[in-house]
Amino acid sequence: MAALPTTYEGSVPIAVIGGTGLRELPGFTQVASLSISTPWGEPSSPITILHHHCKHNDKVVAIAFLSRHGPHHQLAPHEVPARANIAALRSIGVRSIIAFSAVGSLQEAIKPRDFVVPDQVIDRTKGVRPWTFFEDGMVAHVPFADPFDEGIAKVVRECGHSLDGEGVVLHDRGTIICMEGPQFSTRAESHMYRSWGGSVINMSVLPEAKLAREAEIAYQMICMSTDYDCWHETTADVTVEMVMGHMKANADNARRFITAVLDALASDEHSELVQAKHLAGSIKFGISTPQPHWGTEAQKKLNWLFPGYFQ
């Protein structure tokens, strides 16, 4: 196959981040592969630009796709360069991210291969992953009470339910526990997370969702359950083989779900939402350090992320 162009001229407001078992988006035309370097290093993989023929308005829209764990799943959850990923996506115009994740289920009712659109997160990462763009002399605090974007979530839920009865089972809400890994949980931890009200568990939603919020990007995760972790008495404990088996077996449902979401988001009706106009400029209200005291290095990096914001 001929190599793809390494530049892309058009605007790309929507991105999909693929996780375990979703290293590419089948059925979309690849038109470019961008290798972007950021002040926070290189992203997990080149960003593929895909053309999607939107069924609602007959337009061709460009979608960015990034493989979270790299093209060969060579990055462990704590090694994913989340700051570079989010910064690189923002630099090409991305303002909305649909992030996909394989998760363990902490509730009987969430069966393997069911989908969940989470609305809350509990952070069980251990502080080993860089988790903010604001450091080295520039402090900011962004609201994170609702870690996902309700506007995007609403569209995602409608799309999921449009496939009810066609193999897609969707749970509208849920609390996702983000653990450090890469080892899976102990049985005691798994029971504790259930007692906390956790619905599903993964190793990936943080700091991705926090960094997207700092970058004024609307972010929603779609989870696909692949196992019952290790709390369930009559089901075998989670293994990678189990996770991959369910991802593979349910790949067509995942593809149809994502396609429906991209169709809906690309429609004219959602253009303001997808551009995240509701978040634009919000970071300015979170910065605590007066501008004359900003660290030089921090200012240089933040100017790269937000060109023209801080002149």
Ligand SMILES: CSC[C@H]1O[C@H](OP(=O)(O)O)[C@H](O)[C@@H]1O
């Ligand atoms: C291979 S099982 C554990 C692995 O699966 C999930 O990956 P992702 O969220 O990228 O789909 C989980 O978060 C762990 O990283």
Ligand SMILES: Nc1ncnc2[nH]cnc12
């Ligand atoms: N049980 C589990 N724990 C953490 N991450 C997961 N991803 C898929 N299943 C998982």
